[in-house]
Amino acid sequence: MTALTADQMARVKATAPVFAEHGATITKHFYKRMFAAHPELKNIFNQTHQQSGSQPETLARAVYAYAANIDNLGALGGAVTHIAHKHASLNIRPEHYPIVGRHLLGAVVDVLGDAVDQPTLDAWAVAYEQLANIMIGTEAKLYEGASWSGFRPFKVMRKQVESDEITSFYLAPADGASAGGFEPGQYVSVTRFVDKLGVDQPRQYSLSDAPHGKWLRISVKREAGRGEAQPGHVSNLMHDGVEEGAVVHVSAPMGEFTLDRKKTTPVVLMSGGVGITPMKSMLSTLIAERSKREVTFVHACRNAKVHAFRDFLRHAVSEYPNVKRAVFYEEVGASDRQGVDYDFEGRIDIGRIEADVLLPDADYYLCGPVAFMREQREALVARGVDASRIHTEIFGSGML
Structure with a gap:
């Protein structure tokens, strides 16, 4: 692999503002160009995200972050791991990276034209090769540890x-x-x-x-x-x-949003809507392992009709003294029983359940809409919870 020179690193870093301004235009053109040349790749990429524009926008942000941190790639560690897990779950392989690189650089030329000179393009070619090798190496380790290969x-x-x-x-x-x-x-x-x-x-x-x-x-x-x-x-x-x-x-299971099963400290599981699914897995695992860890299961949903795993959670709380719950319904029906079907009316308000969620040395797992997770994270941090103990799961576009 060719190493980036100091001049090339400076050139890549200098283009970060360009991607901040024109990145989405470049990445939209990139996908259009790549799919025209390689229509088989439509089977890998989420076409709904293509149509909505979320995939190109996410890629543009990722490219900007890479350019801005080209001299401090350690700052991208979490993002690289997150994207690598997504790639591995989609069976992205080393042979895909040259295709992406060729059309991404081609899109830069098509969109920016004479505004980008050849030395800068050469710098980006080396930078992309560096990034591709980082991703390929990270993904190789995930494939080695996977239960099976492909679909x-x-x-x-x-x-x-x-x-x-x-x-x-x-x-x-x-x-x-x-x-x-x-x-x-x-x-x-x-x-x-x-x-x-x-x-x-x-x-x-x-x-x-x-x-x-x-x-x-x-x-x-x-x-x-x-x-x-x-x-x-x-x-x-x-x-x-x-x-x-x-x-x-x-595909084989992937994802870095996982319960730390070695700990014995309290666990707080907070979910909104379908974000309850990984929390169900975490609580089921703790029960199966007969864990004595203190667990608080906090869930929010619109109403009883969309409340999944209600009977499971009710049984877990009644059978296991170390498990508590706080269920919030935005809409309470006439037949809904407080303390049985739900606990609180309205949206999650940590202020109403502080005694159950603000636990010494607890780890907090959040899953749900992005706005929901942001709100809960801010509420926890504001109450003195160390951000390192707050873990979130975000689905969506993340393809490099």
Whole structure:
């Protein structure tokens, strides 16, 4: 690998403001250009994110961050790990990186033209090679530790409705072998052919059970589409087109948002909506391991109709003295029983549950909409919780 010279590093860093201003234009053109030359890559990239513009915008931010920190790549450590897990779950391989690099640099030339000179382009070529090697090396370690390679056929052995929006799928390996292990909090990618798009589409779903090797369980929210948001292609296919006995193709579990099972200190699990799925896996694992750790399960949802795993949580609290809960309903129905179905009306307010969540040396796991996680994180930090003990899961675009 060619090393970046001091001049090249300075040139890359100097282009960071350009990506701040023109990055989304460049990355949108990049995807259009790459898909025209390699239409088979549409099977890897989320086409809904392409249409909404979220994928190009995320890539633009990633390129900006890389350029701005080219002289201090240690600052990108968390982002590199996060993206590597996403890549590995999508089966991104070393041969994909030269394709991306060629069309990304080509898009820079197409959009900026004479505004970028050849020495700067040469610097970016070396910088991209450096980044590609970092990603390839990180992903290689993930593949080495994975339970299997690529997408593996699983048979749907059971389909269970959890709420008006969420349905669980119990997936057993089609070959009858072990389903393998995973860390609670991890996710898998499931790929389905979408007729409307004419391509396979992967989607990532958190595992929602404890690891035991017999099956994997994912719990899928039907994305009906609201406002400007389009209905979810794959989630609707899963709900309406995948029945018991069907075969789906699944990646090995990935994800760095995982429960630290070695600790004995308290755990606070905070979720909003479908963000409950990895929390269900974490709590199920603690119960299966007969952990004595103090656990507080905090969950928010719109109403009882969309409250998944309600019976499970109620049973866990009644059977295990170390497990507490705080369930918030934005809309309380006439038949909803406070203390049984829910605990508080309204949105999560940590001020109302401080005694149960502000625990010495606790670790906090947050999953839900980005605004929800940001709000809870800020509320915890404001009350003296060390940010290093707050862990979040963010799904979405992250492809380099």
